[in-house]
Amino acid sequence: MTLPTTQLLYVTTFALATVGCLAGAWRAAERLRGDVRWGLVSLFCTSGLWAALTVAQLVATTESAKAALFTVGLVVGFATVGCWLYFVSAYSGRAFHRDPALRLVALVGFLVVTSVKLSNVAHHRYFSHTLEVDPFPHLVLMRHWPHWVVTAVAYTLVAAGFVLLVRMYARSGQDTGRVTLLAGAAGVPIVPDVVSVLRPDLLLGVTYEPVGVAVFAVGSLFVVESDFDRLRTPARTQVIDDLRDPVVVLDDRDRVQDHNPAAADLFAPAAERLAVGEPAPAALAETADGAMDETPVVLTVDGRPRHYVVRRSPVDLGPHRLGRVCVLTDVTRIESQRRDLRRQRQEMDNFAEAVAHELRNDLNIAAGYADILGDRLTADTTDATAMRAADAIGAAHGRIDDVVGDLATLAELAQSTFEVEPHALGSVVDDARAGLDHQDVRVVAGGDGTVVAEGRRLRELLSNLLAHAAARDAERVTVAPTHDGFVVRHDGRPIPHDRAASAFRYGTAVTEGIALANAGALARVHGWSLDLSTTATGETEIAAHGAETTVGSARGPVPAAESRAGAGSGSGSGSIEEATREAGQSSPRARSNIDSAASRRSE
Template identity: 35%
Template sequence: MLLSDSLPATNPYFLGYVLLFAAAAAACFVSIPRARAIDHEGTRQGLVGLLLTSGFWSVAHLGFLLAPTVELKLVFYHVGLFVGLSTVGPWLYFCSAYTGRNLHKSVPIRRAAIGVFVLVSLVKVTNPLHHRYFQSEVLLTPFPHISIVSQELHWLAMGFAYALSIVGYFMLYELFRQVGHDTTPLLGLVGLTGLPIVLDALATVSPTILNITYTPLGVAAFAVGVLFVFVDDFQTVQLTGEQDDPVIVLDDDGLVRDFNLQARELFPALEVGEPIESVDPRLGKSLEETEEDIIFEHEATGGFRYYHLGIRPFTTDRSRLGRSVTLTDVTEREEYRQELEQQNDRLEQFASMVSHDLRNPLTVAQGRVAFLREEEGDNEHLEATARALDRMEVLIGDVLALARQGQPIAERERVTLSAVARDAWEVIESDAATLTVESDGRFMADATRLQQLLENLFRNSVEHGGDHIEITLGVLDDGFFVADDGTGIPVEDRESVLESGFSTSSDGTGLGLAIVTEIVSAHGWEIRVTGSDEGGARFEIIGISFEE
């Protein structure tokens, strides 16, 4: 059946509908490049999807209006049904991403959405069989057209779609109320997307309003508003609202541009347009610092809290707007660092006391023994005294090392195992032993303590292994090992050998391997004692993550 002859180009209603949906399609498609320039991936993907589906929905409406036959009009109407239903997904995807949620990333939710889409689409495509979704008839008012008479399944599907859309509105509303920025323009734009519902309702009672969905008009207005008119507000609100940490946005003059509720709770005096110095002078001073790692101390109820200031430029695709300041609570880390500094200070005091109060008298005693040996010559008592004093000197050094090596590690650096081993071997190198490095690796560690660890393991092999020792250093999947071909360690002693005070030699302090254990623990690693393939001792340090 032909209707084209009954569609005069001068009919104002007909022209109005054509121009409206043509403008909506153009607005959606023209806005896509601007949407693709949005930095936030999820927001960008959701908004581009919404514009694409809404644009094609408008095109389908144009085809419905302009098609010359009833059959072709119904084809375009069916296309519009499918495309229109598909806009719900990008809308919710956009709302979830823009508001900082992760619903759009949920695999179960995605699968459920696809299932619902397929089910409703089947109901629509089979409408010619059951006519429970819509029926059609030809009307002449306000111009000759196909009038769609919605049936119960249509209202059920539309109600479900609108219910899902309302979830998106709720997410946006919740975000808007969490920021200090004036979000009235954005609320108005979001409201425009829902305004066509009024036209949808009027179409059921007024013969001059066509019974087609007007949602693409609202989406087009929303797109033009957020991407061309209020783009700065659109991106500022997202930046502050999606963060769980306090966020303050400043312009280039240091005036507060926006903030979220978390920032307002931290700084009750926050107001848009106020200098940050008037909000909190110490915060303003901290923001003037040039260091990358800025820690801000904030006095709160119950004591001080410490925040790391994350400062980065805030820009849109058009211009630089200022900078955003994110305050990340690092109180536990900072208190740990301060406690570590206090421990180190106490350790230095202890080391100073040991050096002064023990080593000085020890040096005097060693000097007296040396003097007596020169005056009276060697005798059994002086020899025994000299050996005891030497042993005491070694013991003092080991006690200091044990105390220092067990302290928590504040900073690590990238080390190469073979390089540190060479430095350690230069200290230990003996004619009675040789070192072979079988394999190598790079990882993060305290280089000084790692060298001390290797020195002690090498020294243990040299002193307890036998006449001539072959020492081997190699890499494991998650660590490294030091092995020798000496006499080895009895199975029953392999656990106790790492304990402080254990020694098989009367001259040993029993602290060498205990120091190794402390260094391993300070790094968060583990140590195992076993036997080597050659029958000697083998120490495995595990729990290390090597770099590729």
């Protein structure tokens, strides 16, 4: 049969709306995921079904068939509102579409409206109609107040969905222009209906809402796709234009969306070249979002391997992950230095172990002979010089043994990789004081507080400071926390002003040993600094700066420890070779004492 031109025009319009909705549903199913996909697909499907029912109504030959198809179309059309709200809830990251109570309310409301529409054939209060044959057979609709109430409710719910969208865009700092255009598209469905009522000479009195809803659904897909496709723009704004490092932009499926020239040059010789729309190279797909893999990836550049650290940062819109920005940082030089450091560290460990083993073996032998010599001198002679020489030998052996122990501890604690946590300063002072080999030194904790540090290193640092104070004939030592560290103050002999600046360096340590140098090394390995000064009352003050601390209420004096043990030692970023040279200073002094004693004895 041949349709009149006007009828053919109307049928074609609604048929195109049906095809467009089906195409939109297919594209949404391909491009989107999760509840967002199901929400938009259902919106397209219901819109397309409504348009298809309108096509059937336009070509139906009887008034009753047209009225029945129109009524079913009204039911399907109202379902599009629920699909829209489901989509908006999912797209904005809300959970309204999964709330059982809201689902029940929505179902009950839909069934009530549906019952009113389907029963219109009996009460004719929702709409009434007549059959008009000019220019082709079609229904002329008269919509009554229930129809307009339901329409108002539907548009109110649509507006509520736009509120959710606007809030999501505001939180993400994105332009709301496209949402404004979409809101304008939401008003398209009702405009032709109003015009057909007010100016029937311009438009026939049929329903035009299916076409308007189809336009609205396509607009919704356009907004979603433009948000995802805009990944290149925010990624460039945020990262690419500000970096010279290779940068690659990936979508949420790890496909390349953009890259800068440096990245193209880096991957050009590789088997996995960068191509927009293609999967990303394996080197970019192995690191979690926001994390930097500590193990560099190795890429060949100009025929040579180079090491890169990959950091992936997410690009988000509200709750949606648009993609990732991968930044590759060349760490070849750092990796080479890291290998050298590991090698040097191993060499230092081996050196310290050899020093401790070899020196202590010889020291044990020498100490044994020194004990025999002392016993013979005690039994066989009253030569005071020889006795002093024997005592000097024993003292030198003891000092060398202490320094060897310091070297071994230094090599162990000089590692800069360790875990830190808050420690109560008073408790650490108690532990350090317990190992102090001077019972007559009174140690006072001047206040409560914590210091973020590695426990053993902090204890060794304080042990060295207490040992230094004891060696300077201190009678009282006070330890107290400060806002950026702690301070150790003692009343012993002050260090000369011209030697204060070098007191914490190996090779220039004060005569009492290397305790201050050890303390300085342990401070440096934490990233702290030590300052030495003399107070107005003549006390020596050693302050640690750069530590993370908390300062609490004051504490009373802490009684002196009764235990006796060897003074602690420390290590740090200072040179072990310097410590070795400092240790070597004991031998010339010991030999000088021995030679002097021997010469006096021969006289």
